[in-house]
Amino acid sequence: MRNPAWTRDEHIIAMDFYLRHQTAIPLKGSQEIHDLSESLSKLHQKIHGEHAESFRNQNGVYMKLMNFRSIDPNYSGVGLSHGSKDEKAVWDFYIDRPIELRRLAHQLTQLLAIEKSLSIVEFADDEIEAEEGALLSRMHKIRERDTSLVKKKK
Secondary structure (H helix, E strand, C coil): CCCCCHHHHHHHHHHHHHCCCCCCCCCCCHHHHHHHHHHHHHHHHHHHCCCCCCCCCCCHHHHHHHHHHCCCCCCCCCCCCCHHHHHHHHHHCCCCHHHHHHHHHHHHHHHHCCCCCCCCCCCCHCCCCCCCCCCCCCCCCCCCCCHHHHHHHH
């Protein structure tokens, strides 16, 4: 069974890590890569529940960082050229917004401190208030969209 595709939130966390270590990416077996792997794994488990042991392992996390190298114009080498379009999209969106990227990555990793699992929240009809385009994309995407919100707001 293959691991699921990387989410936008995972890309945000990985890109933030990449930019903070841009001049010297830690080695594959380093404690930093291990910690990043563990954080991504715990975040996925908190939102989606159990996953395969190989999920976001150190090899996969390191490869993701090397994919970022391939799109980094400041890197003189090649990096890994078989990345996804999602890496490029996150790179293009946040490369000129490093403070926003850092803030989002920090907020996402802070979810690990919450003791309960995250789940879908239902609101009563009298509590209707919604904002589109939340920046914590994965948290936004797991909530069910209700087109009646738009009609009620209008």
